[in-house]
Amino acid sequence: MATPAYKIDAGRLPAVLDDLARHRQVITRMDRDGVNVFARYTGDMPSLRGNGAVSAREHFLPRMEKIHGYQLAPGEVRLSPAGPVEPAVLFGARPCDLAALELLDRVLLEGEFLDTAYQARRAATVNMALACDSAGPGCFCRSVGVSPAGTAGSDVILYPSGQALLAVATTARGAELLESLGLPGAAKDEVDRAQDACEQLVVPVAVETGPVTARLGQRLDDPYWAEASRRCLGCGICTYICPTCYCFAVHDINRGSQGARVRCWDSCMFKDFLTMAGGHNPRPTRKERFRQRFLHKLQYYPEQYGSPLCVGCGRCLDKCPAGLDMAGVIMDLGGGQ
């Protein structure tokens, strides 16, 4: 039996979101002072243009997250748990952002060490992806194995069709959620047309990562890194807007005899990121820090997991103040024009 498809007319979207929000939080995209951000749905209409200034990763790996609370008592330290994770629906993230979750899963959920907080958020969140029927100026998803209609990481995929969204489940829990909404069905040919339009979408930037990954191992001392990193400003924009960056630092927020241990985003582009106790910094200059970020994405991760750690969302192409971005570096290293 074919997977059922449903239709959400534009006028019905608020009611659908209200329905979804009844039993769980709904995270969607809103315009705040002209900036498109992921935020909790509280009744205002979402804005599903583009892919969001900051990636959907922040729902799964929040900017700050409590690990546990603590209280000092005579002779002991009492720990209190971080609290339960709320069930959620992520509505309107693009296929690139959701494909990124599968790349993060390999690091955070497979192997010896398990990131339990990330695992809990992944398990508690149903992802309703919004397929792309138009591309942003920096998009290069196809070059890194992601499609504008891709379903990796999603539970439901939404295809734009005129003013409506056509919803198709891609997992069992997605099917269950869609069924519970009581939506009208969508005709198969309308779904096929909408899906085709997304699948055939041309994205503006094309690169080739394969040859670059193969060569990077020999290029640690390549003068390219010193020359290219000269214009890096050393800010953390690229790492913080990126759907596939996941570094964090652990801090204690101490207030007298109690406090909380939290983890916050951290960036390998920051000077102090790798500073050790005693003051030694193995990546003392921008050259080493800049190189590290690209080697991680293009060499270390591919060597370990078989694909680049990038989904071609294009955010770094749009936002790097120095015009130093993933696609550009790949091209500089011989991966395309």
Add this chain to the structure above:
Amino acid sequence: MTAWLDALRDHVREFLSEPGVDVFIGYRAGRRGREVPAFLTRPEQASGLVLGPAASGALAKYVLEEAAGTTGRLGVLARGCEALSLQRLVRDLRVERERLHVVGVPCAGVADLAKLEASLGALEKVESCGERWLVTAGGNRHDVDPSQFMEERCRDCASPWPQQCNISFGQAVMSPASPDYSTVAALEALPADERYAFWIRQFERCLRCFACRQVCPACSCVECSLDLVDPPWLGREITVPAQAMFHYTRALHVAGRCVDCGQCQKVCPVGIPVALLNRKLARDIQELFDVQNPFVPGEIEPLGKFRAEDREEFM
């Protein structure tokens, strides 16, 4: 093509042939219609210099890294805001003026590339042509009105013509008599609770990526107090009060030294109007300390020197 560009390239070629010269910092063509910072070290590289509306970087700040650990001379291409930024670094004793060779060029505003791309598609080239811009995007050429696509920070620029240069090219541009504080006035007209709500909404988006600090010519401390872990002047926690504290601290640290280049706001990936805070403080300084233009580094820093006649009605 700009008429003086060839003369500029010739000059830079000669400069790079001189003994004791380390680098010339300018722009070269990047991909997707961008013009990116370039670090030229050989005379033959001068022919690759470009300068169009797409050159949106901030060259002055690079002087810090380039000058560190070297003793040679550094050439820098400077539009109005970049020349002020260089004066700032010199006045803050971060680089010796004698080491700098400042090459001034006129500026009629920098293109908002995101806005161009949103309306015209993927960019290939942005050129200046008289009073207009010629934009190649999405495979077509468009003749656009710069005022529609200029970066916001450039619209009310008070210093388009670079001052205190070693040499300059092109036609001098008149500067307005006083900076424009209309954006500050508009916000000040709101009731206090609305202003508070406005800023909290902005700070909620802050990622603490430090791009505003990294690009700022007035943020040139060797060690930034906001990076210190012990004592933790800035809480590591990412909460709205900590974000607000970050922005207020930075605004006060650059007060009296901000040159209004607007880069802090331009680079912010989440659209926080950072420059507005700086402008508010600058306007207060202008009014309180009788400074003609608080964004121009002067002999006497208004907040760096006490004068008996300073107003102190708050005492």
